[in-house]
Structure formats: C-alpha cells, structure tokens
Amino acid sequence: xxxxxxxxxxxxxxxxxxxxxxxxxxxxxxxxxxxxxxxxxxxxxxxxxxxxxxxxxxxxxxxxxxxxxxxxxxxxxxxxxxxxxxxxxxxxxxxxxxxxxxxxxxxxxxxxxxxxxxxxxxxxxxxxxxxxxxxxxxxxxxxxxxxxxxxxxxxxxxxxxxxxxxxxxxxxxxxxxxxxxxxxxxxxxxxxxxxxxxxxxxxxxxxxxxxxxxxxxxxxxxxxxxxxxxxxxxxxxxxxxxxxxxxxxxxxxxxxxxxxxxxxxxxxxxxxxxxxxxxxxxxxxxxxxxxxxxxx
Amino acid sequence: xxxxxxxxxxxxxxxxxxxxxxxxxxxxxxxxxxxxxxxxxxxxxxxxxxxxxxxxxxxxxxxxxxxxxxxxxxxxxxxxxxxxxxxxxxxxxxxxxxxxxxxxxxxxxxxxxxxxxxxxxxxxxxxxxxxxxxxxxxxxxxxxxxxxxxxxxxxxxxxxxxxxxxxxxxxxxxxxxxxxxxxxxxxxxxxxxxxxxxxxxxxxxxxxxxxxxxxxxxxxxxxxxxxxxxxxxxxxxxxxxxxxxxxxxxxxxxxxxxxxxxxxxxxxxxxxxxxxxxxxxxxxxxxxxxxxxxxxxxxxxxxxxxxxxxxxxxxxxxxxxxxxxxxxxxxxxxxxxxxxxxxxxxxxxxxxxxxxxxxxxx
Numbered sequence: 001x002x003x004x005x006x007x008x009x010x011x012x013x014x015x016x017x018x019x020x021x022x023x024x025x026x027x028x029x030x031x032x033x034x035x036x037x038x039x040x041x042x043x044x045x046x047x048x049x050x051x052x053x054x055x056x057x058x059x060x061x062x063x064x065x066x067x068x069x070x071x072x073x074x075x076x077x078x079x080x081x082x083x084x085x086x087x088x089x090x091x092x093x094x095x096x097x098x099x100x101x102x103x104x105x106x107x108x109x110x111x112x113x114x115x116x117x118x119x120x121x122x123x124x125x126x127x128x129x130x131x132x133x134x135x136x137x138x139x140x141x142x143x144x145x146x147x148x149x150x151x152x153x154x155x156x157x158x159x160x161x162x163x164x165x166x167x168x169x170x171x172x173x174x175x176x177x178x179x180x181x182x183x184x185x186x187x188x189x190x191x192x193x194x195x196x197x198x199x200x201x202x203x204x205x206x207x208x209x210x211x212x213x214x215x216x217x218x219x220x221x222x223x224x225x226x227x228x229x230x231x232x233x234x235x236x237x238x239x240x241x242x243x244x245x246x247x248x249x250x251x252x253x254x255x256x257x258x259x260x261x262x263x264x265x266x267x268x269x270x271x272x273x274x275x276x277x278x279x280x281x282x283x284x285x286x287x288x289x290x291x292x293x294x295x296x
Numbered sequence: 297x298x299x300x301x302x303x304x305x306x307x308x309x310x311x312x313x314x315x316x317x318x319x320x321x322x323x324x325x326x327x328x329x330x331x332x333x334x335x336x337x338x339x340x341x342x343x344x345x346x347x348x349x350x351x352x353x354x355x356x357x358x359x360x361x362x363x364x365x366x367x368x369x370x371x372x373x374x375x376x377x378x379x380x381x382x383x384x385x386x387x388x389x390x391x392x393x394x395x396x397x398x399x400x401x402x403x404x405x406x407x408x409x410x411x412x413x414x415x416x417x418x419x420x421x422x423x424x425x426x427x428x429x430x431x432x433x434x435x436x437x438x439x440x441x442x443x444x445x446x447x448x449x450x451x452x453x454x455x456x457x458x459x460x461x462x463x464x465x466x467x468x469x470x471x472x473x474x475x476x477x478x479x480x481x482x483x484x485x486x487x488x489x490x491x492x493x494x495x496x497x498x499x500x501x502x503x504x505x506x507x508x509x510x511x512x513x514x515x516x517x518x519x520x521x522x523x524x525x526x527x528x529x530x531x532x533x534x535x536x537x538x539x540x541x542x543x544x545x546x547x548x549x550x551x552x553x554x555x556x557x558x559x560x561x562x563x564x565x566x567x568x569x570x571x572x573x574x575x576x577x578x579x580x581x582x583x584x585x586x587x588x589x590x591x592x593x594x595x596x597x598x599x600x601x602x603x604x605x606x607x608x609x610x611x612x613x614x615x616x617x618x619x620x621x622x623x624x625x626x627x628x629x630x631x632x633x634x635x636x637x638x639x640x641x642x643x644x645x646x647x648x649x650x651x652x653x654x655x656x657x658x
Contacts, residue, residue, distance in 0.1 A: 191402055205407075
C-alpha cells in the first residue's frame with residue numbers, strides 16, 4: 001500500500017526510545033519507603049501465620065501451671081500467660097486465627113459485594129433495587145450485626161464471620177459499581193458491543209479487568225478494617241471463645257492481670273496494631289502504585 | 297436503482313425524560329434523532345455534518361444497531377435489521393464496524409495490541425491462533441504500524457498511532473461499511489491529514505463504504521462523496537460534496553460554511569456569523585426548526601415545517617425558500633488583497649534564492 005505519510009518505525013525520530021519499560025507494581029511499591037516497609041511486614045506476618053505450627057516452640061493449648069504470668073525474658077522470650085502458655089506460641093496461633101477469619105470474611109463479603117456491584121452497573125434496571133438494599137445493610141454497624149447474630153446462633157467464630165461478611169458486602173458493592181460504571185462508559189465497551197461480543201465476555205475481559213485497581217486497593221484496606229472489627233468482637237466476648245488463640249480474645253484474657261503482667265494483654269494488642277497499620281499503609285501505597293497518573 | 301448498502305428510513309430516537317422519584321411520569325422526550333433517512337451505496341462516503349448536539353453520534357449508533365431506534369427502519373443490503381436480536385445481528389457485525397473519536401478511550405488499556413486486533417476474529421471464530429497472528433501483522437502493516445508494535449499496550453502509543461490501531465481493529469473482520477464517529481476530531485491537524493489519507497487509501501483498496509460523522513468541514517470536503525447536513529435531529533440538506541460546498545441552498549448550510557475559517561487577513565471582520573444557540577431538542581421550535589436563527593425566516597417558516605425536497609440532481613434541501621434565498625458568497629474565495637499578494641511574492645522570491653544558494657553549495 002502506498003501511504004507516504006505512514007509512521008514507519010524507521011522514520012520516527014523517537015524509535016530509539018520506543019522501548020518503554022513498564023515498572024511492575026511491586027517495584028513501584030518498594031520505591032516508596034512506607035509502603036515498602038508495609039509490604040515486607042505483611043509478607044512476614046502472613047508467612048508467620050502460615051507456618052505457625054512449625055515455628056511455634058510449644059503447644060498453644062497445653063498449660064503449665066508452674067510457670068504462669070512469667071515476664072518477657074524470664075526463661076520465655078515473651079513470657080507466659082495466666083495458664084502458663086508460651087506467649088510466642090499463642091501470638092503465632094492467634095495471628096493465624098485472626099488472619100484466617102478476616103480472609104474468609106473478606107473473600108465472602110467482597111465476592112458477593114462484587115457480584116452485586118457488577119450486576120447493578122451492567123443492568124441499570126436492577127441498580128435501584130440492589131443499591132437501596134445495600135443502603136439498608138450499610139445503615140447497620142458491623143458491631144450491631146455481630147451482637148444480633150450472637151443472640152441468634154450463640155457467640156463463636158461463625159457469628160463473627162457472617163457479621164463481617166455482611167458488613168463488607170455493601171461497601172464492596174458501592175466501590176465496584178462506581179468503578180464499573182466509569183469503565184462501561186468508555187468507547188472500548190461500545191467497540192466490543194459493535195464486534196458482537198456477549199455480556200459475559202465484556203464483563204470479564206473488559207469491565208472486570210479495568211476495575212481491578214480500585215478493587216485491589218479496597219480489598220487490602222478492608223482487610224485491615226476487618227481484622228480490627230473481628231478482634232473487637234472477640235475482645236467483647238462475641239467471637240472466638242477461650243482457650244482458642246485469637247488476638248482479640250487474648251487481649252481480653254489478659255485484662256485481669258493488666259497491672260502486674262501487662263504483656264499478656266499488651267502484646268496481642270500491639271500485634272493487632274501492627275497488622276492493621278501494615279495493611280492500611282499497604283492499601284494506600286497500592287492506590288498510588290496502581291494509579292497510572294501517579295506513576296509518571 | 298441498485299440496492300443501497302445501508303439504508304435508514306425515517307429513523308427516530310427519542311429519549312424519554314422522567315420526573316418524580318416515587319410517581320415517575322414521562323414529562324417529555326429528547327428528540328435526538330427525529331426522522332432521518334439516508335442511503336449509502338457500497339464504496340461510497342457519506343458525511344454527516346452538524347453542530348455539537350445535533351444528533352450525529354446518536355445517528356451513528358443507530359446505524360450500527362448499538363441502540364434501539366424509537367421508530368423507523370434500518371436496512372442493510374436490502375434486509376431489514378431493525379428488529380434483529382443479538383444472535384441475528386452477529387453476521388451483520390462482520391459487515392459493519394466503527395471507529396471512535398477519542399483514541400484514548402476506544403482501546404482497552406489492559407490488552408496488548410495483538411489481543412485487541414485478534415479479539416474480533418476470536419469473537420467470530422475466524423481462523424486458528426497462527427492465522428490470527430498472521431492477520432494481526434498484516435493489519436498492522438495496512439495501517440502503517442510495525443509488527444513489533446503487536447505486544448505493546450495502548451498507553452505506549454501516541455493519539456495518531458492509537459487511532460491507527462482503532463482503524464486496524466475495524467478492518468479485522470473485512471467489513472463493507474465503517475462508521476467513523478468523528479475519527480480525526482481529537483487529533484492534531486498534522487495527524488488528521490495522515491489518518492484521513494489512510495482512510496482514503498483503505499477505501500480505495502478494499503472498496504469500503506464510510507458513514508463519516510464530523511464537524512470538520514475541511515476534512516469532510518476532502519473525504520466525502522455526498523454530504524448530509526444535520527440540525528436538531530433532522531437532515532436539512534443533502535447533496536454531492538462538490539455541489540454542497542459550491543452552492544449550498546439551505547441557510548444553515550450556508551452559515552456553517554461561512555463559519556469555517558478563511559486564511560485571508562484582509563477578510564478578518566467581514567464575515568457574518570450565526571447568532572444564538574441550538575434550541576432544546578426537548579421542545580424544538582414549531583415550523584422550521586431553524587427559523588429562530590435564520591436570517592431569511594418569514595411568517596411561513598414559523599408555522600409550516602419544510603420537508604426535504606429535491607432542488608437539483610441528487611440535491612435536497614429542507615427550506616421553503618431554497619430557490620429564492622441569495623446564493624452563498626464565499627468570503628476570501630476571490631482575489632487576494634494586493635498587499636498580501638505582494639508580501640507572498642516577496643516570500644516566494646526569498647525562498648527561491650535560498651534554494652538556489654543551497655543547490656550551488658551542494
């Protein structure tokens with residue numbers, strides 16, 4: 001074809017600079033000191049929780065009444081609790097339980113919330129009904145859900161899980177609907193329709209893929225919030241019941257010895273603080289890293 | 297007469313306007329497209345021009361069957377496709393493709409160019425992986441890009457290059473008609489020329505028909521065989537491009553042509569311009585829709601809506617006085633101002649001297 005003005009690569013004066021490196025999200029995260037630290041902390045914590053059964057020096061449930069309430073350093077690295085159980089072990093297993101609980105709640109909540117959000121964005125007729133339903137859910141605080149559920153099914157992890165999942169659904173639905181509506185207005189969606197593409201393919205390959213950044217950021221931030229809420233529910237005695245090792249329950253457990261053995265309560269609380277902080281900072285870092293406008 | 301490739305017959309698109317949250321009731325309708333009939337023959341370029349908000353883009357989407365018409369019929373190759381469902385439309389999608397205005401919004405940013413170009417073939421189940429890859433290379437070559445561009449992502453390209461990718465995607469299924477919705481309006485003037493020439497070359501090579509939506513009159517003059525001028529959802533004049541530019545018979549067409557810039561400093565202040573705004577398409581004026589802004593409007597125009605009527609070979613206009621209004625006088629079309637002429641001659645002299653000096657030096 002004779003096209004005298006075609007931009008052949010040879011003719012382009014910028015050809016030498018045409019090879020552009022697309023910095024990965026991880027590399028961008030590491031460039032920012034705060035998010036780099038947060039990422040490392042999160043990875044370490046998750047690894048510690050995963051390998052708790054192998055890392056822990058003792059059995060998390062076997063008490064030793066001869067060594068109760070030892071201070072940190074006194075024969076035990078972080079001391080012992082009121083039953084004489086090693087705090088290192090308890091913390092590792094507590095972290096494992098807390099993270100698992102939050103993970104399940106976030107997966108269920110964000111999964112269902114995501115479906116509702118996409119449905120509301122793609123089928124405007126459903127939008128009014130679905131989003132008003134979400135508003136109703138949103139009007140109840142998560143604590144209230146927890147209280148109501150424990151009144152029905154009794155205190156325990158199930159009640160906390162369900163409460164946290166339900167509390168996450170409307171938030172996720174709103175985030176996803178907002179992101180999807182923006183993407184659906186783009187010309188490339190219309191181009192896909194003009195090609196004769198089906199709804200399922202458009203939703204997965206075009207809409208979902210372009211909504212991933214906000215979803216990713218929301219899930220990370222929500223994970224931190226869910227950990228805090230779950231620990232809170234356990235702390236007030238609605239969630240994990242003793243002797244289960246769970247950070248909130250452990251913090252609650254140590255209240256009785258707060259004046260002469262503060263580490264029993266303070267250490268799990270500190271760990272909660274670190275986990276939540278790490279996830280929040282990571283979430284903020286991800287928001288910047290995934291936003292192309294922040295990258296240049 | 298031969299069957300046109302695409303035929304729009306009195307097509308309308310009205311968007312209902314509701315009021316009230318609980319007791320929703322329709323209080324009116326935005327008449328985005330209000331009774332438009334067009335025919336495009338195979339291999340022909342029909343341009344649709346008009347101001348922003350006159351319904352051009354809605355018309356493009358109606359022609360593509362991306363939105364449902366409120367009334368009227370759309371025929372492709374003689375077959376009525378107005379009421380076809382999604383599966384029935386799928387073969388039609390191969391015949392009819394689209395190029396968008398904004399090259400930054402028309403490509404999926406998460407897909408490499410190779411995927412973007414292979415997608416149409418995948419959706420229609422054409423070829424295997426190897427033949428699709430070969431076709432992607434071929435398409436890139438057709439639009440003046442290199443094969444190594446295939447695994448780049450859209451954000452790595454300039455606006456003009458992205459528009460080329462959009463054109464390649466439209467070509468992937470070997471369509472017979474491409475709807476170009478302001479394909480060059482978002483591009484630099486220098487790039488506009490490249491893309492317009494590319495479109496013309498592709499038309500010559502593949503016998504494509506274009507429905508060319510634009511508000512750039514210069515581009516349309518260069519591209520179009522026939523032009524339809526739209527105002528407030530209706531076609532007010534249609535004619536072969538040459539005739540329309542030389543003898544526009546509708547006052548609105550004349551105003552549009554007069555508004556185009558004329559590169560003549562001597563004519564700086566002498567051009568009449570159109571006053572006022574486009575009336576609301578919710579409540580279009582009674583009678584002729586243009587009478588609120590027309591310099592020749594008379595009592596009849598306020599009461600009786602003029603229909604399109606033939607006033608010359610292939611020339612139709614919707615004006616009661618199409619024959620009697622003064623002929624369009626092109627400003628700046630005549631002789632250049634003598635002082636400008638002298639200045640330009642001076643430039644020319646200087647340039648010739650420089651070229652002469654260069655050749656002797658070489």
